[in-house]
Amino acid sequence: MSKTILILGASFAGLQIAHRLLKYTLPGLKDTYKVIVVSPTDHHYWNLAAVRAIVPGQIPDDKVFASIPDGLAGYNGKAEFVLGAASALDPTSKIVTISTASGERKQAYDILVLATGSRAIGDVPWKASLAGYEATKEGLHKVQKQVKDAKSIVVGGAGPTGVEAAAELGFEYGKNKEITLITGGSQLLVGVPPHVAAFSETELKKLHVSLLYSTKITSASTLSSGQTELTLSNGSTMTVDLYLPTIGLLPNTEYVPKQLLNEKGDVMVDQFLRVKSVSDVWAAGDIVDCQPGQFVYTDKQAAAVAKNLDLVLKGKQPVVYKSDGDPMLAVSLGRSRGTGRFGNMKLPSLIVWLVKGRTMNVQKQSGLVMGTAF
Numbered sequence: 090m091s092k093t094i095l096i097l098g099a100s101f102a103g104l105q106i107a108h109r110l111l112k113y114t115l116p117g118l119k120d121t122y123k124v125i126v127v128s129p130t131d132h133h134y135w136n137l138a139a140v141r142a143i144v145p146g147q148i149p150d151d152k153v154f155a156s157i158p159d160g161l162a163g164y165n166g167k168a169e170f171v172l173g174a175a176s177a178l179d180p181t182s183k184i185v186t187i188s189t190a191s192g193e194r195k196q197a198y199d200i201l202v203l204a205t206g207s208r209a210i211g212d213v214p215w216k217a218s219l220a221g222y223e224a225t226k227e228g229l230h231k232v233q234k235q236v237k238d239a240k241s242i243v244v245g246g247a248g249p250t251g252v253e254a255a256a257e258l259g260f261e262y263g264k265n266k267e268i269t270l271i272t273g274g275s276q277l278l279v280g281v282p283p284h285v286a287a288f289s290e291t292e293l294k295k296l297h298v299s300l301l302y303s304t305k306i307t308s309a310s311t312l313s314s315g316q317t318e319l320t321l322s323n324g325s326t327m328t329v330d331l332y333l334p335t336i337g338l339l340p341n342t343e344y345v346p347k348q349l350l351n352e353k354g355d356v357m358v359d360q361f362l363r364v365k366s367v368s369d370v371w372a373a374g375d376i377v378d379c380q381p382g383q384f385v386y387t388d389k390q391a392a393a394v395a396k397n398l399d400l401v402l403k404g405k406q407p408v409v410y411k412s413d414g415d416p417m418l419a420v421s422l423g424r425s426r427g428t429g430r431f432g433n434m435k436l437p438s439l440i441v442w443l444v445k446g447r448t449m450n451v452q453k454q455s456g457l458v459m460g461t462a463f
Contacts, residue, residue, distance in 0.1 A: 259296030260423030421446030
């Protein structure tokens with residue numbers, strides 16, 4: 090009887106794990122396995138390029154969206170795609186409840202991978218919508234139109250997404266629109282070495298982006314004019330045509346039993362990326378508690394989970410995932426510059442532009458979705 094590997098989530102982590110198992114692990118096993126991939130969207134969203142895609146005309150839809158079922162179709166029935174979302178997990182009975190358009194589905198599993206990612210706070214296109222492909226695409230188009238029409242734009246938050254979004258807007262519109270980046274921190278990219286933050290500040294100023302430090306946006310309300318009124322922690326208010334918050338992500342873990350989550354809602358994993366306190370459940374990506382939610386870590390975690398599943402399914406011991414290496418970060422600063430860190434070392438602008446900023450890596454979308462990258 091066929092056994093089931095159930096993968097919840099079909100983004101950067103879930104798709105990599107699925108393809109690696111289907112291509113390299115399953116063909117070498119004595120038992121017959123089937124991989125079932127569950128996602129609320131049937132198109133993968135290359136959200137790494139969202140900061141540039143919000144600028145009208147920069148990146149077409151077919152560069153940021155790609156069909157997930159098409160990428161799983163070539164495995165001779167070994168892979169199944171389910172359009173839906175997990176609503177409950179019972180690790181004792183090893184059953185996941187999936188909500189689909191046709192009703193509730195109870196799916197048993199032998200091995201479960203949690204890779205359901207995170208969602209953005211606010212009506213912004215930084216992450217895929219849980220409402221699916223059309224909702225994500227419509228949300229992106231809505232922001233594109235708002236960006237085009239706005240004369241004043243505030244980006245809230247100076248993490249990587251906030252800095253990149255402000256830089257893209259400044260690169261395109263800095264001389265014609267009022268672009269402001271507001272952060273509660275005393276520097277950009279809190280946590281990076283000061284010289285990396287200083288370089289980012291210099292580049293944003295060259296792009297005519299105004300910076301407001303040590304100030305939090307305490308509330309945002311829509312006016313009858315369609316503009317947004319921002320109340321700031323310094324007691325002042327700002328009225329702007331468009332407000333783009335980039336502060337915070339929420340893990341998509343509502344279906345996971347509370348005892349498996351930390352206080353932030355992240356899944357607690359051990360040194361092998363197995364979910365603690367349960368059997369045969371693994372996790373990777375934004376939802377795990379061992380590293381920040383960044384692509385560079387998600388990519389490494391997915392490869393590690395796939396490797397460990399390969400070992401375990403072949404009767405071997407898993408290997409430790411090393412999550413304590415030098416911190417890494419690459420930040421594009423418009424369409425011609427960039428910065429980042431590897432440990433305390435600043436990455437050269439040219440290197441960041443070559444490996445990320447030139448194209449935001451949209452050319453890698455096909456390899457991820459079709460599995461040719463692995």
